[in-house]
Amino acid sequence: MTKLNTYRSGPDERGHFGIFGGRFVAETLMPLILEVEKAYREARADPAFEGEMRQQLKQYVGRPNPLYYAERLTGQLGGAKIYFKREELNHTGAHKINNCIGQILLARRMGKTRIIAETGAGQHGVATATVCALYNMPCVIYMGETDIARQQPNVFRMKLLGAEVRPVTSGSGTLKDAMNEALRDWVTNVADTFYIIGTAAGPHPYPAMVRDFQSVIGDEVRTQMQELEGRLPDSLVACVGGGSNAIGLFHPFLDDSTVQMIGVEAAGRGIEKGPLDHAASINGGRPGVLHGNRTYLLQDEDGQILEGHSISAGLDYPGIGPEHSWLHDVGRVEYAYATDQEALDAFQLCARTEGIIPALESAHGLAEVIKRAPKLPKDHLMVLCLSGRGDKDIFSVAKHLGVEL
Amino acid sequence: MKSADVLAEGRIARRFAALKAEGRAGLVTFITAGDPDPTVSQAVLNGLPAAGADLIELGMPFTDPMADGPAIQASSLRALKAGMTVRKTLEMVRGFRKQDADTPIILMGYFNPIHAYGVEPFLADARAAGVDGLIVVDLPPEEDEELCIPALQAGVSFVRLTTPTTDEARMPMVMRNTSGFVYYVSIAGITGTASASNTAIDAAVARLKRHTDLPVAVGFGIKTPDQAAEVARVADAAVVGSAIVTRLADSLAAGVDGAAAVEDVLGFVGELAKGVRAARG
Numbered sequence: 001m002t003k004l005n006t007y008r009s010g011p012d013e014r015g016h017f018g019i020f021g022g023r024f025v026a027e028t029l030m031p032l033i034l035e036v037e038k039a040y041r042e043a044r045a046d047p048a049f050e051g052e053m054r055q056q057l058k059q060y061v062g063r064p065n066p067l068y069y070a071e072r073l074t075g076q077l078g079g080a081k082i083y084f085k086r087e088e089l090n091h092t093g094a095h096k097i098n099n100c101i102g103q104i105l106l107a108r109r110m111g112k113t114r115i116i117a118e119t120g121a122g123q124h125g126v127a128t129a130t131v132c133a134l135y136n137m138p139c140v141i142y143m144g145e146t147d148i149a150r151q152q153p154n155v156f157r158m159k160l161l162g163a164e165v166r167p168v169t170s171g172s173g174t175l176k177d178a179m180n181e182a183l184r185d186w187v188t189n190v191a192d193t194f195y196i197i198g199t200a201a202g203p204h205p206y207p208a209m210v211r212d213f214q215s216v217i218g219d220e221v222r223t224q225m226q227e228l229e230g231r232l233p234d235s236l237v238a239c240v241g242g243g244s245n246a247i248g249l250f251h252p253f254l255d256d257s258t259v260q261m262i263g264v265e266a267a268g269r270g271i272e273k274g275p276l277d278h279a280a281s282i283n284g285g286r287p288g289v290l291h292g293n294r295t296y297l298l299q300d301e302d303g304q305i306l307e308g309h310s311i312s313a314g315l316d317y318p319g320i321g322p323e324h325s326w327l328h329d330v331g332r333v334e335y336a337y338a339t340d341q342e343a344l345d346a347f348q349l350c351a352r353t354e355g356i357i358p359a360l361e362s363a364h365g366l367a368e369v370i371k372r373a374p375k376l377p378k379d380h381l382m383v384l385c386l387s388g389r390g391d392k393d394i395f396s397v398a399k400h401l402g403v404e405l
Numbered sequence: 406m407k408s409a410d411v412l413a414e415g416r417i418a419r420r421f422a423a424l425k426a427e428g429r430a431g432l433v434t435f436i437t438a439g440d441p442d443p444t445v446s447q448a449v450l451n452g453l454p455a456a457g458a459d460l461i462e463l464g465m466p467f468t469d470p471m472a473d474g475p476a477i478q479a480s481s482l483r484a485l486k487a488g489m490t491v492r493k494t495l496e497m498v499r500g501f502r503k504q505d506a507d508t509p510i511i512l513m514g515y516f517n518p519i520h521a522y523g524v525e526p527f528l529a530d531a532r533a534a535g536v537d538g539l540i541v542v543d544l545p546p547e548e549d550e551e552l553c554i555p556a557l558q559a560g561v562s563f564v565r566l567t568t569p570t571t572d573e574a575r576m577p578m579v580m581r582n583t584s585g586f587v588y589y590v591s592i593a594g595i596t597g598t599a600s601a602s603n604t605a606i607d608a609a610v611a612r613l614k615r616h617t618d619l620p621v622a623v624g625f626g627i628k629t630p631d632q633a634a635e636v637a638r639v640a641d642a643a644v645v646g647s648a649i650v651t652r653l654a655d656s657l658a659a660g661v662d663g664a665a666a667v668e669d670v671l672g673f674v675g676e677l678a679k680g681v682r683a684a685r686g
Contacts, residue, residue: 014547023547024516026472028568028593030545031575170478176469183471188594190570289516289543290469302490303521305468 007254007332010323015204015293018329020322023203025292028187036194037205039110044212049105056101057216060134063098065089067224067383072353080376082369083233084356084386085221087245094359094388095217095245096127100196102213104131107194114189115139117196118182120147120175120241121313121361122154123388124198129163139163142181144173147313154392172307175317179291199242200321203292207321214248221383222252229381235260235372238385239364240335241279241315243324245387250333260334263324264368266310267337275299279308281320282328282335295322311340311396312360314388338367344400346370347390359388360397416509416537417562417585420459421620421641430637431459432681433622434674435513435646437480438463438497439489441657446484448667449653450501454508456671457678460622460642462540465494465514472542474597476647479654491518491527495534502535511538511564511585516552524552528559538562538585546578553582567613569593569605576616586620586641587613591627597647600626603635610639630680637684645677 010017023033043049057063065086074082087095107115115137119125125141132139141158145167148155158165171177179202186195200210218236225233236253238246240263253259265280275284281296288297290305298306298318310316327333338346346366351357358366362385369384376382390397398405424431434453439446453461466481466489473481498510512531519527519541531539539556546553546565553563562585570593571579580587589609591601601609606623613621623636624644636643652673656666 023545024543025545026542026568027545027566027579028472028570028590030547031570031572170475171468171482180469180471184474184595187472188598190593289520291471292543294520297517299517299521301521302492303467303518304485305517 004330007327007330008251010326011204011208015208017323017326019287020294020325021204021207022294023292024289024294025203026187028190032190033203035110040106040205040209043106043109049109053102053105057098061091061097061101062089063216064220064224067221067228069228070354073350074373076353077370077373079378080373080380080382081378082373083225083381083383085217085249085383087217087385087387088356088358088362088389092127092130093391094123094127095214095248095385096124096198097130098216098248099198099210099213099244100127100131103194103196103209104135104137107137107196108135110194112192112194113137114193115196116142116182116185116193117198118142118175118178119198120144120178120316121392122147122151122158123314123392125163125165126154126157126161128196128198129158129161132163133161140185141165142168142178142185144168144175144178146173147175147178150396151313151392174307176305183291198244200244200247200323201242201291201293201295201319207293207323210244211247211251211323214244215251217245217248217385218250218252221249225381225383232256232259233381233383234258235262235380235382237262237264237365237368237382239264239315239361239387240320240324241266241317241361242319243321245385247321247323249383249385254332261332262368263333263335264364265335265337266312266315266364267339268309268311270339271337275306275308277309278337279310279316279318280337281318282325283337285318287325290319293322295319295325296328311343311400312364314359314361315364336368338364342367344397347397356386357390357394358386359390360393362387363390415562416507417460420507420509421586424459424641429685430640430681431642432457432633432678433460433462433624433642433644434458434649435462435464435644436649437466437477437484438494439466439484439487440480440650440653441483442487443489443493443497445663445667447497447500448663449670450497451504452667452671453674454505456674457682458508458674460509460511462511462513462644462646463494463498465491465512465518467515467518470515472595474595474647476597476651476654480650491522495530495536498534498536509537510535511540512536513540514542516541516543519552524555528556528561532559532561536561538564540564540566540588542566546581549582557582557584564588566590569609580617583617583619586622587617588644589613589621589623589640590625591623592625594625596625597651598626600628600632606636607639630676633677634680634684637681643681649674
């Protein structure tokens with residue numbers, strides 16, 4: 001492991017975390033990307049921006065959400081003391097809204113009048129449509145037609161909120177294609193449009209910006225754990241697709257050397273089956289360049305991007321945020337994985353022991369908790385980011401359990 | 406400029422010098438390598454110079470062509486489905502060079518397939534195959550050290566895209582390591598969709614000429630011989646891509662056999678060339 005004085009200083013001025021990150025976009029977008037970066041820097045220095053964001057996170061999103069001691073699960077696993085950071089209690093049911101509030105305030109500050117976004121499972125699309133309704137901005141959500149078919153409730157939610165959902169038929173009709181299509185829209189409408197990217201990936205400054213907006217998760221955990229236990233947690237666990245909830249939880253703790261961190265990738269039908277059967281970019285991919293940044297990607301020998309697989313549409317992306325790639329390479333964060341089946345088992349266990357139906361994404365993190373907690377002492381404080389609630393997943397879970405709804 | 410010196414004797418410079426001597430603009434044609442299959446694609450490529458193409462852009466297919474419209478997206482997927490790779494694209498260039506030593510070939514695509522191949526081996530193999538320049542859409546000047554600088558050092562031109570959003574302040578940076586020619590993307594958008602007005606193109610070319618001595622090629626949205634002629638009146642070259650790719654796709658979709666489809670698309674290139682050649686007549 002490389003020992004650094006700080007793990008929290010990135011990215012550099014060109015958007016690099018070590019060799020990862022960067023600004024790999026078409027020239028048409030480049031001036032706009034620079035404008036976003038400048039506007040973001042100014043906004044962060046402006047107490048009025050911070051103030052409005054805090055106010056909305058409190059009044060509208062419902063923050064702070066609890067750091068909840070999962071007592072029955074802890075008892076059942078018989079080891080580490082397990083806490084859930086209850087992001088699923090946020091308005092719209094997931095952590096995605098934290099970032100959308102920040103980005104729409106930035107879009108307004110920049111005088112942009114139209115919002116676009118991509119979505120896979122629909123959680124980011126719903127969160128974006130929500131803030132667009134709140135601020136009365138027209139909103140176009142790009143969503144792969146394959147995802148539209150498997151996430152009908154979220155499609156309807158977005159429409160109720162006044163968004164236009166544009167089906168993406170290019171490529172394989174999933175999240176990466178939706179992101180391509182959103183980029184094509186942006187390049188065509190640079191003058192009036194702001195692209196709210198949902199995960200901690202994309203061209204600089206997005207990975208840093210999304211991380212900062214999501215860091216409210218880790219900041220709250222730090223305060224809450226001090227109140228509850230009088231000390232820092234010993235380990236943090238979060239699922240990783242693009243990695244926005246994970247980086248939001250981890251980042252405030254990166255320089256606390258006693259805090260261990262585990263990101264959990266989606267292993268689908270099994271990493272050993274090859275990159276068409278999982279969505280674990282770090283565990284089963286290699287560095288490449290896509291969607292504006294260098295990062296670990298699922299790709300073939302020729303550098304063509306592969307379609308990952310996961311039971312969870314929110315983790316089903318062939319890349320990962322560049323800061324995670326760097327944290328993996330320098331050894332600060334460990335990246336584990338959980339299969340579809342392990343996530344399904346964790347999903348059901350959580351429902352029965354804690355009365356909480358987690359998102360399938362979060363269930364991947366929980367699967368890792370289930371593996372680790374029994375081997376750890378009872379005074380080990382472990383925090384799982386319960387990034388979203390699972391109402392959206394009941395149809396696909398029912399199908400996997402052979403139940404007809 | 407040092408890099409420009411290295412490339413000043415290359416095919417691109419020679420071709421633009423010849424066009425200038427003839428007093429006309431050039432026609433730059435784009436096709437996707439391996440679309441719809443390697444055999445037909447090679448036949449189209451080999452036939453382009455005789456049909457009137459002055460320079461050739463050969464698309465390296467990529468699964469996620471973020472700056473391309475539906476026509477080139479579809480052509481990339483057809484080529485990939487037919488087994489196209491970077492290695493086979495370079496083989497196509499080698500095949501072409503057996504019969505044509507003069508027409509410049511510029512590979513156009515996205516960075517990841519080159520990244521996966523390895524920048525140094527790619528540049529060495531591309532140069533050996535007879536590639537003259539590269540256009541890589543997702544490498545703005547901010548990322549010059551990735552490929553642009555190594556390419557110039559390897560004696561391969563790096564042709565930069567400039568766009569309506571490239572402002573005056575940015576222009577020197579965009580021009581700095583550009584070589585061969587400058588490609589003006591005439592609309593803010595993706596390939597094969599909207600077209601810019603003639604007055605907008607006139608103004609843009611005039612603006613670029615204040616910043617560079619390199620030839621200026623104009624593309625995006627040029628679909629007909631008349632449009633190509635309009636552009637050829639003011640620019641050093643007109644680039645046509647989606648319209649050619651669509652022409653090929655349409656005849657194959659209509660059940661035309663390979664040889665006839667090749668003949669048809671080369672006939673279309675001939676019409677484009679006629680437009681370009683008559684433009685300043």
